[in-house]
Amino acid sequence: MKYSNNYTAMDRELLMQKVQMQMSEKRFKHVLGVEETAIALANKYGASPEKASIAALTHDYAKERNDGEFQLVIRRDGFDLELLKWNNAIWHGIVGVDFVQRELGIDDKEILDAIALHTTGAAEMSLLAKIIYVADFIEPGRDFPGVKEAREIALINLDDAVAYETKHTLAYLIEQSKPVYPKTIETYNKWVANHG
Ligand code: GDP
Ligand code: FE
Ligand code: FE
Ligand code: FE
Secondary structure (H helix, E strand, O other): OOOOOOOOOOOHHHHHHHHHOOOOHHHHHHHHHHHHHHHHHHHHHOOOHHHHHHHHHHOOOOOOOOHHHHHHHHHHOOOOHHHHHOOHHHHHHHOHHHHHHHHHOOOOHHHHHHHHOOOOOOOOOOHHHHHHHHHHHHOOOOOOOOHHHHHHHHHHOHHHHHHHHHHHHHHHHHHOOOOOOHHHHHHHHHHOOOOO
Protein backbone atom coordinates (compact mmCIF):
# COMPACT_ATOMS: atom_id res chain seq x y z
CA MET A 1 0.00 0.00 0.00
CA LYS A 2 1.23 3.46 -0.84
CA TYR A 3 0.50 6.17 1.71
CA SER A 4 -1.45 8.90 -0.02
CA ASN A 5 0.05 11.71 2.04
CA ASN A 6 3.61 12.91 2.37
CA TYR A 7 4.30 11.90 5.96
CA THR A 8 6.90 9.50 4.55
CA ALA A 9 8.38 8.94 1.11
CA MET A 10 8.27 5.20 1.77
CA ASP A 11 5.32 2.97 1.13
CA ARG A 12 3.99 0.87 4.00
CA GLU A 13 5.85 -2.29 2.97
CA LEU A 14 9.24 -0.56 2.88
CA LEU A 15 8.59 1.15 6.21
CA MET A 16 7.64 -2.22 7.70
CA GLN A 17 10.89 -3.74 6.41
CA LYS A 18 12.99 -0.95 7.89
CA VAL A 19 11.26 -1.39 11.25
CA GLN A 20 11.52 -5.17 11.16
CA MET A 21 15.31 -4.96 10.66
CA GLN A 22 15.61 -3.07 13.96
CA MET A 23 14.00 -5.60 16.26
CA SER A 24 13.25 -9.14 17.33
CA GLU A 25 10.44 -11.08 15.71
CA LYS A 26 8.44 -10.85 18.93
CA ARG A 27 8.70 -7.09 19.12
CA PHE A 28 7.87 -6.73 15.43
CA LYS A 29 4.72 -8.77 16.00
CA HIS A 30 3.83 -6.37 18.82
CA VAL A 31 4.37 -3.43 16.44
CA LEU A 32 2.01 -4.95 13.87
CA GLY A 33 -0.56 -5.48 16.63
CA VAL A 34 -0.24 -1.84 17.65
CA GLU A 35 -0.69 -0.80 14.02
CA GLU A 36 -3.85 -2.86 13.57
CA THR A 37 -5.29 -1.49 16.81
CA ALA A 38 -4.26 2.09 16.10
CA ILE A 39 -5.86 2.05 12.64
CA ALA A 40 -9.10 0.71 14.16
CA LEU A 41 -9.05 3.43 16.82
CA ALA A 42 -8.27 6.09 14.19
CA ASN A 43 -11.26 5.00 12.15
CA LYS A 44 -13.47 4.95 15.22
CA TYR A 45 -12.39 8.31 16.67
CA GLY A 46 -11.79 10.26 13.46
CA ALA A 47 -8.01 10.42 13.20
CA SER A 48 -5.96 9.76 10.07
CA PRO A 49 -5.50 5.98 9.64
CA GLU A 50 -2.32 6.65 7.65
CA LYS A 51 -0.77 8.67 10.45
CA ALA A 52 -1.89 5.97 12.89
CA SER A 53 -0.18 3.34 10.74
CA ILE A 54 3.09 5.28 10.44
CA ALA A 55 3.23 6.24 14.13
CA ALA A 56 2.40 2.70 15.25
CA LEU A 57 4.96 1.08 12.94
CA THR A 58 7.69 3.39 14.24
CA HIS A 59 6.75 3.81 17.92
CA ASP A 60 9.28 1.22 19.19
CA TYR A 61 11.79 1.74 16.33
CA ALA A 62 14.65 2.59 18.70
CA LYS A 63 13.78 0.18 21.51
CA GLU A 64 16.66 -2.24 20.80
CA ARG A 65 19.40 0.39 20.44
CA ASN A 66 22.02 0.18 23.15
CA ASP A 67 22.29 2.64 26.02
CA GLY A 68 25.46 4.21 24.61
CA GLU A 69 23.67 5.29 21.45
CA PHE A 70 20.92 6.98 23.43
CA GLN A 71 23.44 8.70 25.70
CA LEU A 72 25.33 9.99 22.66
CA VAL A 73 22.19 11.35 21.00
CA ILE A 74 21.00 12.98 24.25
CA ARG A 75 24.29 14.90 24.52
CA ARG A 76 24.70 15.59 20.80
CA ASP A 77 21.19 16.73 19.93
CA GLY A 78 20.44 19.00 22.86
CA PHE A 79 18.07 16.87 24.92
CA ASP A 80 17.56 17.72 28.59
CA LEU A 81 20.60 16.17 30.31
CA GLU A 82 18.34 14.99 33.15
CA LEU A 83 17.40 12.24 30.69
CA LEU A 84 20.82 10.65 31.26
CA LYS A 85 19.57 9.53 34.68
CA TRP A 86 16.86 7.39 33.05
CA ASN A 87 16.99 4.27 30.93
CA ASN A 88 15.75 2.55 27.79
CA ALA A 89 12.15 2.43 29.04
CA ILE A 90 12.04 6.24 28.96
CA TRP A 91 14.59 6.88 26.17
CA HIS A 92 13.13 4.71 23.41
CA GLY A 93 10.15 7.02 22.90
CA ILE A 94 11.36 10.49 23.89
CA VAL A 95 14.80 10.12 22.32
CA GLY A 96 13.67 7.44 19.86
CA VAL A 97 11.98 10.13 17.73
CA ASP A 98 15.46 11.40 16.90
CA PHE A 99 16.30 8.08 15.21
CA VAL A 100 12.92 7.95 13.45
CA GLN A 101 13.37 11.45 12.10
CA ARG A 102 16.98 11.07 10.97
CA GLU A 103 16.94 7.48 9.74
CA LEU A 104 13.43 7.21 8.34
CA GLY A 105 12.97 10.82 7.26
CA ILE A 106 9.65 11.21 9.04
CA ASP A 107 9.11 14.86 9.93
CA ASP A 108 5.43 15.17 10.74
CA LYS A 109 5.24 16.79 14.16
CA GLU A 110 2.07 15.02 15.26
CA ILE A 111 3.52 11.61 14.39
CA LEU A 112 6.83 12.38 16.14
CA ASP A 113 4.98 13.68 19.22
CA ALA A 114 2.86 10.53 19.38
CA ILE A 115 6.03 8.41 19.31
CA ALA A 116 7.71 10.61 21.93
CA LEU A 117 4.78 10.33 24.33
CA HIS A 118 3.82 6.71 23.81
CA THR A 119 5.39 5.43 27.05
CA THR A 120 4.65 8.23 29.53
CA GLY A 121 1.69 10.03 28.01
CA ALA A 122 1.47 13.76 28.70
CA ALA A 123 -0.94 16.34 30.08
CA GLU A 124 -1.51 17.57 26.51
CA MET A 125 -1.99 14.80 23.97
CA SER A 126 -3.29 14.98 20.41
CA LEU A 127 -5.93 12.50 19.28
CA LEU A 128 -3.15 10.57 17.50
CA ALA A 129 -0.97 10.52 20.63
CA LYS A 130 -3.86 9.11 22.68
CA ILE A 131 -4.47 6.46 20.02
CA ILE A 132 -0.83 5.28 19.99
CA TYR A 133 -0.60 5.36 23.79
CA VAL A 134 -3.74 3.22 24.12
CA ALA A 135 -3.04 0.92 21.14
CA ASP A 136 0.38 0.08 22.61
CA PHE A 137 -1.36 -1.05 25.79
CA ILE A 138 -4.25 -3.07 24.35
CA GLU A 139 -2.90 -4.59 21.10
CA PRO A 140 -3.98 -8.24 20.63
CA GLY A 141 -0.62 -9.66 21.80
CA ARG A 142 -0.82 -8.03 25.24
CA ASP A 143 -1.83 -10.30 28.09
CA PHE A 144 -2.00 -8.99 31.66
CA PRO A 145 -4.67 -8.59 34.31
CA GLY A 146 -6.84 -5.67 33.24
CA VAL A 147 -6.15 -5.76 29.50
CA LYS A 148 -9.68 -7.00 28.73
CA GLU A 149 -11.22 -4.11 30.62
CA ALA A 150 -8.81 -1.67 28.92
CA ARG A 151 -9.95 -2.99 25.51
CA GLU A 152 -13.60 -2.59 26.44
CA ILE A 153 -13.08 0.97 27.68
CA ALA A 154 -11.16 1.89 24.51
CA LEU A 155 -14.23 1.01 22.45
CA ILE A 156 -16.37 3.39 24.49
CA ASN A 157 -14.26 6.44 25.38
CA LEU A 158 -10.66 7.11 24.41
CA ASP A 159 -9.95 9.54 27.27
CA ASP A 160 -11.22 6.98 29.77
CA ALA A 161 -8.86 4.44 28.18
CA VAL A 162 -5.94 6.88 28.61
CA ALA A 163 -6.92 7.29 32.27
CA TYR A 164 -7.28 3.55 32.87
CA GLU A 165 -3.87 2.79 31.35
CA THR A 166 -2.16 5.63 33.23
CA LYS A 167 -3.55 4.49 36.55
CA HIS A 168 -2.59 0.88 35.83
CA THR A 169 0.96 1.82 34.80
CA LEU A 170 1.53 4.08 37.79
CA ALA A 171 0.19 1.45 40.19
CA TYR A 172 2.57 -1.08 38.62
CA LEU A 173 5.57 1.25 38.91
CA ILE A 174 4.81 2.00 42.55
CA GLU A 175 4.20 -1.66 43.33
CA GLN A 176 7.63 -2.46 41.85
CA SER A 177 9.28 0.52 43.61
CA LYS A 178 10.38 1.81 40.20
CA PRO A 179 11.23 5.48 39.62
CA VAL A 180 8.36 7.43 38.10
CA TYR A 181 9.33 9.78 35.29
CA PRO A 182 7.93 13.29 35.93
CA LYS A 183 5.86 13.26 32.73
CA THR A 184 4.11 10.10 33.89
CA ILE A 185 3.00 12.01 36.99
CA GLU A 186 1.82 14.93 34.84
CA THR A 187 -0.22 12.44 32.83
CA TYR A 188 -1.71 11.00 36.00
CA ASN A 189 -2.60 14.45 37.38
CA LYS A 190 -4.29 15.48 34.14
CA TRP A 191 -6.13 12.29 33.15
CA VAL A 192 -6.72 10.36 36.39
CA ALA A 193 -6.69 12.57 39.50
CA ASN A 194 -9.81 14.31 40.71
CA HIS A 195 -8.88 17.93 41.34
CA GLY A 196 -10.83 19.97 43.85
P1 GDP B 1 6.65 -1.22 25.07
O1 GDP B 1 7.81 -0.40 24.58
O2 GDP B 1 5.72 -1.63 23.98
O3 GDP B 1 7.07 -2.39 25.91
O4 GDP B 1 5.77 -0.30 26.05
P2 GDP B 1 6.01 1.17 26.65
O5 GDP B 1 6.89 1.96 25.74
O6 GDP B 1 4.66 1.73 26.92
O7 GDP B 1 6.71 0.94 28.05
C1 GDP B 1 8.03 0.54 28.20
C2 GDP B 1 8.33 0.32 29.67
O8 GDP B 1 8.39 1.57 30.35
C3 GDP B 1 7.28 -0.49 30.42
O9 GDP B 1 7.94 -1.48 31.18
C4 GDP B 1 6.60 0.52 31.33
O10 GDP B 1 6.12 -0.06 32.52
C5 GDP B 1 7.76 1.45 31.60
N1 GDP B 1 7.38 2.80 32.07
C6 GDP B 1 6.33 3.57 31.72
N2 GDP B 1 6.32 4.73 32.40
C7 GDP B 1 7.42 4.71 33.22
C8 GDP B 1 7.95 5.60 34.21
O11 GDP B 1 7.43 6.69 34.50
N3 GDP B 1 9.09 5.18 34.87
C9 GDP B 1 9.70 4.00 34.60
N4 GDP B 1 10.78 3.67 35.30
N5 GDP B 1 9.22 3.13 33.67
C10 GDP B 1 8.09 3.48 33.00
FE1 FE C 1 7.47 1.44 23.71
FE1 FE D 1 2.67 1.85 26.52
FE1 FE E 1 5.23 -0.74 22.11
